[in-house]
Amino acid sequence: MSASGRRGATLRTNARVVRALGMRSVRQTFRRPQLIAPIVIFPTLLLAIQVGGAGGAVNLPGFPPVQSFLQFMLAGAMMQSMMLAGNSGGIALAVDLEMGFTDRLFSAPIPRFAIVLGRLAGTAALGLFSALWFLAIGLIFGADIEGGVAGAALAVALVTAAALAVGGIGAAIALRTGSASVVQGLFPLVLVVLFLSSAFFPEALMIEPAQTIAHYNPLSLVVEGVREPIISGIDASATIGAVLTIIGLLALGLVLSAGALRHRLRVG
Amino acid sequence: MSAGAELRAATLELPAWRANLATIGALMARAKNEIVRVPGAAIPGVLAPTIFFLGLNGVFGALTQLQGFETGSYEAFIVPISMLQGAGFTGAAAGVNLARDIERGWLDRLLVSPAPRWVLLAGTVLAASARALIPATAVLAIALLLGAGFPGVDGLVIALAMVAAMAAVAACWGSALALRFKSQSASPLMQSGMMALVLLTPAYAPLALLQGWLQEIARINPATQVVEAARQGFVGSVTWADTWPALLALAGMLALLGAWALREMRRTAR
Numbered sequence: 333m334s335a336s337g338r339r340g341a342t343l344r345t346n347a348r349v350v351r352a353l354g355m356r357s358v359r360q361t362f363r364r365p366q367l368i369a370p371i372v373i374f375p376t377l378l379l380a381i382q383v384g385g386a387g388g389a390v391n392l393p394g395f396p397p398v399q400s401f402l403q404f405m406l407a408g409a410m411m412q413s414m415m416l417a418g419n420s421g422g423i424a425l426a427v428d429l430e431m432g433f434t435d436r437l438f439s440a441p442i443p444r445f446a447i448v449l450g451r452l453a454g455t456a457a458l459g460l461f462s463a464l465w466f467l468a469i470g471l472i473f474g475a476d477i478e479g480g481v482a483g484a485a486l487a488v489a490l491v492t493a494a495a496l497a498v499g500g501i502g503a504a505i506a507l508r509t510g511s512a513s514v515v516q517g518l519f520p521l522v523l524v525v526l527f528l529s530s531a532f533f534p535e536a537l538m539i540e541p542a543q544t545i546a547h548y549n550p551l552s553l554v555v556e557g558v559r560e561p562i563i564s565g566i567d568a569s570a571t572i573g574a575v576l577t578i579i580g581l582l583a584l585g586l587v588l589s590a591g592a593l594r595h596r597l598r599v600g
Numbered sequence: 601m602s603a604g605a606e607l608r609a610a611t612l613e614l615p616a617w618r619a620n621l622a623t624i625g626a627l628m629a630r631a632k633n634e635i636v637r638v639p640g641a642a643i644p645g646v647l648a649p650t651i652f653f654l655g656l657n658g659v660f661g662a663l664t665q666l667q668g669f670e671t672g673s674y675e676a677f678i679v680p681i682s683m684l685q686g687a688g689f690t691g692a693a694a695g696v697n698l699a700r701d702i703e704r705g706w707l708d709r710l711l712v713s714p715a716p717r718w719v720l721l722a723g724t725v726l727a728a729s730a731r732a733l734i735p736a737t738a739v740l741a742i743a744l745l746l747g748a749g750f751p752g753v754d755g756l757v758i759a760l761a762m763v764a765a766m767a768a769v770a771a772c773w774g775s776a777l778a779l780r781f782k783s784q785s786a787s788p789l790m791q792s793g794m795m796a797l798v799l800l801t802p803a804y805a806p807l808a809l810l811q812g813w814l815q816e817i818a819r820i821n822p823a824t825q826v827v828e829a830a831r832q833g834f835v836g837s838v839t840w841a842d843t844w845p846a847l848l849a850l851a852g853m854l855a856l857l858g859a860w861a862l863r864e865m866r867r868t869a870r
Contacts, residue, residue, distance in 0.1 A: 369788030377796055384814030385804030388666050520647045527655025533662075539674075542658025 349442045353450020358457050360424055361417075367424060370416040370519075371462055376469065379409040382532065394536050398563050403475040406466050407487070407559035408531035411551065413462035414495045415522045419515065421455035422502025426512040429596070444597065448507070448589050452499045459495020463488040470562075483561030486571065490558050493578045500585020507592035531555045553577040620719045627723025631731065634697075645693060646735045649686035653678060653739050656804070657746070663805055670806050671835040675748035679739060680759055680830035681803045684823075686735030687767040688794030694728035694767075695774015695790040702782045707868070717865045721858070725771040732767030736760060748834060755833015758843060762830040765850045766823075770794045772857035779864035801827045822849035 361367045379402075387401040398404045428434045437447050467484055470477070477484045506515050526532070528542055529551040538546055546552050557574020560567040614622060661674040671677050701707045710720055736759075744750065751759060774790040781789075800817050801824040802810060810818060818824050829846030832838050 365785050365788050369792065373788060373792050374795070377792060377799075381796075381799040381814070382804065384811045385799070385802075386660050386663060387811045388805060388809045389660070389663060392662055392665055520651050523648070523651045523655065527651065527659055533659045537662045539658050539661035542655075 346443060346446050349446040350450045350453050353437075353447065354453030354457060357421065357424060357451055357454020361420060361454070361458060367420045370420055371413050371458060372465060375409045375413040375416070375462075375466075378412065379405055379466070379469070389533070389537075392537060394534070396534055396563065399476050399478075400474070402470060402473055403563055404534075404559070405532065406470045406475060406562055407555050408526075409466045409469075410463050410487070410491045410558060411494075411529075411531045411555050412526055413466065414459045414491050415498055415526060415551075416519075417455055417458040417462060417495050418498030418502040419518055419522050421451055421458070421499045422506040422515040422518070423512050425451050425503055426506040426510060426515045429506065429510045430512055434596075438597065444593055445590075448503055448593060451503055452496055455499030455502070456492050456496040459499075460488065460492040462495070463491035475562075477562055479561030479565045483566050486561045486566060487558045490554065490571075490574050490578065493575075494554050494558075494581070497578050497581035497585050500582060500589050504585060504588035504592045507589060507596045510596065525549065525551055529555055550577045550581065620716065623715045623719050624723045624726060627720070628727040628730065631694075631697075631724075631727030635731065635734075645686065645690050645731075646738045648689055649682040649735050649739050650742060652685055653682035653743065656682075660804060663809075666805070666809060668806060668808050673748060675743050675746050676834040677831070678804075679743040679748050680762075680827060680834060681798065681801075682739045682743075683736040683759060683763050684766050684798050684827065684830060685795070686739060687732040687763045688770045688798050689791065690732040690735060691728045691767040691770020691772075692774045692787070692790040692794050694724050694731075694771040695776075695778045696784055696787045698724055698775050699778035699782065699784045699786060702778060702868075703784065711869045717869065718862055721772075721775060721861055721865055724775055725768045725858070728771035729764040729768045732763050733760060736763040751833030752838065754838045758838060759830045759833060762826050762846060762850075765854070766798075766826055769850065769853045769857055772854065772861045776857060776861040776864050779861065779868050782868075797821070797823045798827070803827065822853055825849040 361371070383400075383402045383405055389395060390398060390401050390404070396404070425434070434447065438444065467477070467488065477487075479486065502515065502518075505518065506512075509515065528545040529549040530538075530546050531551065535543060535546045535552065553573040554577050556570045557577075560570040656678050657675055660678075663669065664672050664674050664677070669677075698707070701710075711717075740759075750756070770790075773793055777786045777790050777793075780786075800814065800821050802818055807815060807818055807824075825845040826849055829843050832842045
């Protein structure tokens with residue numbers, strides 16, 4: 333077999349490993365109520381309550397023109413679900429480390445990075461699921477997607493990519509600490525990052541110091557990139573801002589994961 | 601003689617009611633030990649309602665500009681919700697701990713003791729009630745620092761009483777689910793049930809400003825009365841008219857969920 337043929341075969345094998353581990357990760361999430369609840373139940377419940385409770389906010393002076401508060405909130409719910417999917421992915425990886433499953437994978441003849449990529453593929457699939465879930469909820473309850481099919485596809489793609497990026501950070505923390513309870517302990521931090529962004533309310537109407545923090549919070553850029561196609565149509569600057577932020581987070585997650593993986597292989 | 605043996609010896613000589621009180625006290629002391637020995641375990645229960653309070657205040661604070669909002673201070677409006685959320689989380693955590701005790705076989709040992717079932721349940725529930733005052737105090741202190749007005753001694757006493765009673769309701773709910781499913785996997789159901797109960801009320805805005813469907817649910821949700829009673833001192837004056845419906849609602853929820861939890865415990869013992 334030629335060198336390029338061997339490379340192709342190796343690539344196909346690695347892709348199969350990533351796919352198998354990604355599928356395992358998704359199945360694992362749907363089988364454990366503790367993992368699926370934060371991704372689906374809590375954000376859906378919070379979306380319903382916030383829309384019902386704070387729906388009058390659309391009448392506030394300075395609120396961007398939207399069809400309804402539900403339409404405005406869809407991006408926030410997707411972000412919450414996506415962030416918690418990343419956190420749940422980290423918890424599941426840490427549980428695998430604690431149970432010794434990852435050790436068995438380390439001793440298998442597969443590249444180490446495929447193990448992490450498999451987990452991240454699963455997290456990205458959950459991000460895709462959450463984006464589609466909230467899009468469906470929005471459409472069922474009467475929210476229009478102003479950007480049409482292309483806008484919906486863009487929002488879904490951004491949420492999926494953001495889940496991959498956030499999952500990388502979660503995986504890095506899991507690999508570094510090897511403790512599910514430490515990763516679980518990041519749950520409140522996820523809520524802080526969410527609240528201190530424009531996920532749930534327009535930045536201009538937030539109270540200080542939340543407004544200033546939200547302005548500099550990179551998550552706000554991702555939120556706006558996802559929200560624009562829903563509430564007003566595809567906007568190039570919002571999309572570019574979201575894409576660049578996601579690329580930055582993804583690079584950060586991969587660098588941290590690579591370092592943590594080396595650390596894990598060293599300390600066992 | 602060990603503390604456990606001393607307690608056994610002492611309770612054997614006591615009249616039934618005093619032995620029951622001693623058992624409840626021992627179960628509450630066990631729950632207290634968890635706070636003292638594993639301080640980290642109490643942190644999520646304090647952190648989550650505090651983050652919700654700070655987050656909701658920063659995000660939805662401008663809602664007070666809406667016509668019909670009964671106060672100009674969103675801190676004052678939202679702090680009772682965060683205190684009750686803390687009670688909900690703490691009570692549900694009691695259910696998670698009971699599920700852990702079931703998984704590890706600890707409850708089986710309690711069930712073969714001569715203690716009545718209601719005493720075993722009361723220990724869990726009362727410990728949760730006392731423990732709920734920790735996050736409530738933390739959230740209240742932060743709210744007062746941020747400018748929420750002091751609710752007055754009567755308003756404060758009523759708010760704390762509502763928190764303790766709501767934690768008891770949540771502990772009954774969590775315990776019933778723990779005894780039904782016998783697994784910590786049921787914990788999302790325990791948490792989300794209490795989250796829904798507390799938030800499907802005029803939590804974010806007054807009843808008149810809620811959207812139609814939520815307004816209808818809030819009207820029939822007994823927790824609405826508890827929220828209004830806990831909130832009264834923060835947004836106005838304390839009245840009996842705002843207090844007695846909450847007492848009635850709490851009595852009803854406690855009777856219903858307590859009976860269910862007790863039924864599940866008797867079923868588990870069989």
